[in-house]
Amino acid sequence: MTNSEEQDLLLDVQGLRVEFPTLRGTIHALQGVTFQLRRRETLGLAGETGCGKSVTALAILRLISHPGRISRGKILFEGRDLLAASEAEMRDLRGSQISMILQEPKMALNPAIRAGDQVAETLLVHDKSLSRRGAKDRAVAMLATLGIPDAERMARRYPHELSGGMAQRVMIAMMLVTRPKLLIADEPTSALDVTIQAQILELMKVLKREIHTSVLLITHDLGVMAETCDRVAVMYAGSVVEQGSVKTVLKYPQHPYTQGLLKTIPNDVAPDQPLFSIRGQVPSLFTASTGCAFAPRCDRIMAECTAQVPPQYVLQVDHHVACFLHRGKDAIYPQITQIPQIHPERLSP
């Protein structure tokens, strides 16, 4: 890696493992998550429910709650290992350098505190010299930037007086008012209806340009991902199976799981035709897999798939696939001829 590329790298997660010891055994929530996020880029973290997307986000912030723990790996943020940082250093980073938008905007706002004060609080937490009044003025300005009409009045409202879309804007204002370098958005739109979804996504795009922040967008909505992300990392059962630019991954998926996932999108399927589904079930996370986690469901399973964990093979400059099929081979790009159609009508505002 050249020096300029290294400087371009904002977040480098390597072999991250997270475990949750429970009474019934240890849950291996993350089993070696590896991905990179460059400056000013939006990386989509995709995968089905329970594959570890949110745990990854919390691990980056070092907010895995007891008894869960990060057992191995590296999280390099601007070249600095977050797993070696002290709790006080992490508190400094959270909210000022790395922020996170939570899933349920209405649950993420304190019902006893006015919207504007919650936005101001972020500033006050990180800048002790700021006056309450100054922080409030900046908070209101931020709300206005987010396209909230009559931001003054809105700032004085309690969360229960806000609509879902407004609450999400307040939440975004809270997380972006400090202009963080990295914004983690954990399914920021899944609690909102489709029109508001499009507005919020558009808003995030605009803000991203203005604030020069990088975004880690966690989603299971491939349509949202196609529309907003520059690059994608696909997760399955606690590990990243494929990552690359959004076009490459969606058009020429190389990992059997990604291929299967994209085939499940019901396009041009006649009403009487059964929908495609990947056979088998998501593996139990109580046992750490010794090989590829997808092996039991894979149609192209080979002997080594169950014996050892496949490393990420680099197929081209920006396309990594963790699958033994690609060992020593170049990608066979036009492999899937049918390009999956991702609902564009859902995204036009």
Added chain:
Amino acid sequence: MSTPASSLDLTEARRRRAEARWRYLRDTYVLWRRNRFMVLGTAIILGLLLVAALAPLLATANPYEQILGDRLLSPSAKHFFGTDGLGRDIYSRVVYGARVTLTIAVLVAAISTPLGLFVGIIAGYLGGAADEIMMRLADIFLAFPRLILAIAFAAALGPGVENAILAIAIAQWPSYARLARAETLNVKNNDYIHAMRVLGAGKLTIMAGHILPLTLSSIIVRMSLDMGTIILTAAGLGFLGLGAQPPMPEWGLMVSDGRQFLVDQWWVSTLPGLAILVVVMGFNLLGDGIRDVLDPRQRQA
């Protein structure tokens, strides 16, 4: 769809903020008006404050002056509430007693609620050993009836109104601690507390800035409902000779003084007793009402 931030000029912004604040107050007034019992409670408590403040003007006689020739006179135009066994004007003593009662109630609340909040929120948020130690300590206090505990402390500290205040506060804080802890446990796993951790807020900021406001409304309601009990306990201690000492015009003490004349000169005990009744009722009605007003769900956008 977005307004540039620069278009919002600051003086205009502050004016609107002040306007919105005014609207909030007006809503509060409407809620208050709608609740007839709360209006009554407020009137009683305002009356108490007024009487306490204007005691020297309202009193018709020196509350300490004994005119032995005028012993046990029945209520009349000269002595509105009659006179007691030492010939003191009961009306003037009840008026001055409002000061004593108010002082006791306010001081007990001022000592016990912050203590209870402090202990409760720390125990609830930190959990673990801190929680165990603090709450078992509170349990020890809660194991005794509150009046008995206050009597025990008052007896140990010695009679006197200051010690009575301390004794009642000591008996009172564990229930606030418990309430604050319960509220803390209720809110601490919410997404918005989590969001504060995501923002890099420390434990202290979260406890003081985000959990405290959420526990406050139930503590205020509980405190205003407890005001009555506090006054009753203080009167009880006075009655038993452990609280205010003669010749202080304390209502409980006055009820106690009148006991021996209860059959023939009913007014000596009854009228200070009625004062206690009215004030306790006033606090209870007010407390009930405050609970409704502090509930943000009652407000309409």
